[in-house]
Amino acid sequence: MRDTEPALRFTVLGPLEVHHDGAPVALGRPQRRALLAILLLRANHPLSTAELVRRLWGDQPPATARAQVHALVSALRAVLPGGDRLLCTEDTGYLLRIEPDQLDLLRFSHELDRAQGAATAADMDAAARAYRAATGLWRGTPFGDIDAAFVPQARRELAQRYVGALEELLELDLARGAHADVVGAATAALADHPGRERLHRLLMLALHRGGRAAEAIAVYRDARQAMGGASPELDRLAQRILSADPALDGSPAESTDPHRLPPPTSSADDTVDGAALDRALTRGTSIVVVRGTGASGLAVRWAHAAAGRFPDGRLYADLRATEDRAPADPAAILAGFLHTLGAGPDLPSNVDERAALFRSLVHGRRVLIVLDRAEDTTQVRPLLPGAASCAVVVTSRGGLGGLVARYGAARIEVGDDRT
Template sequence: MAGAQARLLGPVTAFIDDEQIDLGAPRQLAVFATLAAHPAQVVDREQLVNAVWGNDAPTTVMNSIYTYVARLRNRLEPLRSHRAPSELLASDGSGYMLQIPAKQIDSHLFVEHLADARTLQRGAELEAAVAKLDRGLALWRGTAYGGAVGPFAEAERTRLAELRLVALEDRAELLLELDHPDMVSGDLVGLVRRHPLRERLWYLLMRCHVQLGRHAEAVKEYNELRRLLADELGVDPSERLQRLYGEILRGIPARGRDDRAGGTDRAQPVPLAQLAREVPGFTGRIGELHDLHAQVRDAETAGESAAVMLTGPPGGGKTALAVRFAHAIADRYPDGQLQLDLRGFAATDPMSTAEALEHLVAALGGPSTSTRDVERQSAVYRSLIAGRRMLILLDNAVSAQQVRPLLPGDSSCLVIVTSRNRLAGLTARDGVRRIAVEPLPYHDAKRLFTRAVGQSVGPWTQPAVWQLMDACGGLPLALRIAAALITEAPSATDVITQFTENDLLDSLHVAGDTEASLSSVFEWSYRALDNDGAQMFRSLALLDNSIFTLADAAASSGYSNCHARKLLSALVNASLVRELGQNRFQMDKLIFAYARQLQRLNGRVDPMPLRRVVGRTPIETASTRGCPAGVPYSEGNS
């Protein structure tokens, strides 16, 4: 709607044809704000519940959602008749979509201005970049998401406040490059006093003092920062600040526009931006993203090294989640982002720590070395990143020993680790915060699958389609492979029939791509087990159900209860088995099917086509919200 606007960079407000709309009570306001944060996207009801109530949702929460949406529609479109469809707040059956263009929502416009400024800066168009930042900062009217409550509003409030601070820092740095220290001096003094532990601001303030000829003031600021960091955190200023301090003492001028050799612009450094592309159609994971933001915020507040770890089953979407989160906060790490696949579970051997350090040191512009002395390489690596605000994504790790030498030595960087193994040693010894990435709950799996398949199957009432989705057990990789095979086949019906009549696991693969084959992905985890662990894994296929007890596992494997317990713990650590409670365990559906496939090679179990996967292991968790396996989607059970 052309005359509609939403404003989130301050008190949450809406305008229709320049007239402000009363959006109601805080939770109703939060529903509107959540929808405005996802313009022209369907936000399903479960997402809204998680965003507004989090874990404190009452049993009547869906009634509240219906009530708030109805009231918002009445306030946004008071002249709309009761039966007429809403032009602004549409419903697709599973959720709601606010039909306001992103360019008419201030938070989206702010992020767009920041991105444009970065592009202009890379092209050495510094004055244009400053103008873009000024336009973006002018959109702010106070604390973001003012008046809204709930975990989503809190996380967005933190994220946007950090982006605003980064924009102010970028603007100050650009104006110093343009040799306009007088335009930022007062702003920097105020920002440093409000954010006394933010070293980039101190660095800019010291540069500003030097460019204004106030060298004594710059030295005074450095000494004040040094005392502050020693008292509050017990650390010294970053290497970058120490270098600047040394230059000031030696009389080296601060760098401004007039310091460029020959009167020409200096070459712009190539930014370190190694993050992989985000997976299109990323779905769900609101709770995990909120936890990631909270963990990083808590670590930074405590002055600790921010390191988080995502663990979960093969094919569970850990890397996609890590990349999504990394892109969301990349602006908070202006010195660059590194990403490295440690090949912990792949067709080739895991990457050695020495090789990983060699890659990282080379990316940071460090010296090339033929040494394989991990301790020396790690020292060089830590020296290169000391004091730099960098994000480092270490994907697909196999052990704590592989990762530990790759952790930075100070708190200026964020490290994100993904692994199928729990890597408890990193939590116990190194304080890395762990977040478990479970299979998608029913509503998110349904949304991902329907988005990926689109209109390829026709009306969404075919039980076979929903059986297939349910049999994927909430694993994003399985859902995407199944959807890709359906959409690319000449006849979707033939593909679904193939899934129904053949072994489902054998069917879930894309020809010529081992990383798009469920059997291959599971095999990489299976190969990492020792002999007894592999035997225990295979023996679980002899059970009638994927939910079992310690006694069941001991009986099927022939091991004692004590040894069986030890082996099950190893399978839990490898994310091949989940522990539900005291001596109660569960294998995810497709992992259970893979175990049966291994046993079938020995002639001990029958093939397990789609109809039996569904029949043997129905969804038994509360996340289905009353949608049993195989039930076709309808408005009533959404």
């Protein structure tokens, strides 16, 4: 990213705004603004005219929809500085070509990538700075002034990414003892996201550590009312607060939630693939292999959406089966899982013993495990929970036939690889 401020900047994490050399650019008609919003949401990716029509008007476009799109594109090129260069014609549609530092949404994604990389490297201070930079880009409701068919889904997905990043930041702030900061931020976030159990847990623990146990229990009661009940984990946290469990008083190893999922990325439309995952896990198998374009993003988004089915935790591991990185060691992944699940500091050194301990800790619990970018069955096998109450979603470039043959895993193809 550039060291200097770009001359042309776009913001969508709030009302849509365009600035050139610090001065606002007048875009004109609402439909022109809506088309620009669509192009920004999918910046640097081509969109067909048919897709633009669908995102603008949904299933009932006007008869002149295609002509209107072409006219709107011409108008945008005229009002945007350098519009002919930015808004490119593709074979079947259009592409908005911008740099990452020109759009707040792209900067948000960049900071999340930095945060996750820092967390993987155990640099928690750098992770907190990146999460803070990412969440600080938000100015209100995304596309707050745009009226178009694509907006409701886009807002839901972006809100999920934001609150996921905020929860990660609050977890890190809680670990460094910033209880008052967590109380304020979690309280504000719950006003907009009352159904996020992790926010309730973070607020309860922050209040407890700040000597406000009675208020923490009041938050628990509010959570039960807002969500129509509580998970066993939230019930256990309330009981531990009532009993003044000293283990809750700020030990770095204490986790409010065995939850290692990264924040979800944005998606154009994976409803069909998500439904396929749902079906696979309701047909007698607890392991699903997902293969194809966008498999990793789908698995994480689905895991966030399905969190309520797994109240005892969601675990995530990047197994790093890529061309430029060595695959992750299952023993190291198990160490992370075991610490997250509350195992003590003295872990077995043998991978088989760690795997056995992992299986014992998740036995009878409803835990979801996402194993991303797996190399082969040998790498995955020690990470399987061996409990019917748990579910495993594995993404891989290969088919992992060994999981299918030996463990009865279901296999689905997604994205461009879907048949």
